[in-house]
Amino acid sequence: MISIQQADFSLQQEYEALRADCPTIGAIVTFTGLMRDFNQGDDIQGLFLEHYPGMTEKSLADICSQARDRWPVEQIRIIHRIGELRPSDQIVFVGVSGQHRGEAFAACEFIMDYLKTRAPFWKREITREGSRWVDARDSDTDAAERWQK
Amino acid sequence: MIRIKYFARLREAVGQREESLPLPESVATVTDLRDFLGRRDEAWQQAMQMGGLLVAVNQTVVDWNQPLSGDEEVAFFPPVTGG
Numbered sequence: 001m002i003s004i005q006q007a008d009f010s011l012q013q014e015y016e017a018l019r020a021d022c023p024t025i026g027a028i029v030t031f032t033g034l035m036r037d038f039n040q041g042d043d044i045q046g047l048f049l050e051h052y053p054g055m056t057e058k059s060l061a062d063i064c065s066q067a068r069d070r071w072p073v074e075q076i077r078i079i080h081r082i083g084e085l086r087p088s089d090q091i092v093f094v095g096v097s098g099q100h101r102g103e104a105f106a107a108c109e110f111i112m113d114y115l116k117t118r119a120p121f122w123k124r125e126i127t128r129e130g131s132r133w134v135d136a137r138d139s140d141t142d143a144a145e146r147w148q149k
Numbered sequence: 150m151i152r153i154k155y156f157a158r159l160r161e162a163v164g165q166r167e168e169s170l171p172l173p174e175s176v177a178t179v180t181d182l183r184d185f186l187g188r189r190d191e192a193w194q195q196a197m198q199m200g201g202l203l204v205a206v207n208q209t210v211v212d213w214n215q216p217l218s219g220d221e222e223v224a225f226f227p228p229v230t231g232g
Contacts (some may be wrong), residue, residue: 058209080232122227
């Protein structure tokens with residue numbers, strides 16, 4: 001299931017949902033991305049997350065289906081927040097359940113690497129000096145490319 | 150009509166979110182459309198030459214040689230920075 005939302009989310013609630021009613025599950029891997037209060041040497045006071053409604057959901061669904069082609073996972077849950085966020089806020093959640101930890105770890109990392117380089121979200125940082133669009137990082141592109149080898 | 154959307158830094162540079170227009174005669178591919186929009190004025194020219202610019206047709210990222218027939222949703226945007 002994929003959710004794009006302004007509201008915060010509860011890790012416990014998401015974990016319980018992944019765990020419910022499925023006795024074949026032997027592993028649940030979750031990742032939570034938080035907002036840092038620094039970037040490129042500046043204090044960041046807030047963040048605004050823009051996205052492309054429609055394409056965002058479509059691209060995340062495509063990433064999930066690619067993960068399922070690669071690993072035999074049970075459930076995949078993605079939550080990405082949009083709008084205004086403050087330092088330490090939760091931004092993104094990826095949870096994957098599977099029979100064994102190997103596929104759950106791998107699928108979770110794959111989904112995050114692809115989300116960071118393919119899903120149409122853009123961050124705008126608010127600093128003391130004003131606001132600026134965040135530049136894409138080469139390290140994120142490298143992280144996504146290693147899955148293509 | 151072709152529906153065009155702009156996002157993030159690019160949306161600010163061109164000063165609009167979206168527009169619809171009949172497919173211009175000179176436009177057969179997404180590159181032609183980018184060039185057509187870039188001929189509007191200096192601000193548009195600079196914006197449409199933005200480094201790393203991506204293009205999506207009907208909400209899927211495509212190559213710059215993707216053909217257009219005239220009833221698509223086309224989006225131009227800078228590299229993504231979510232997560």
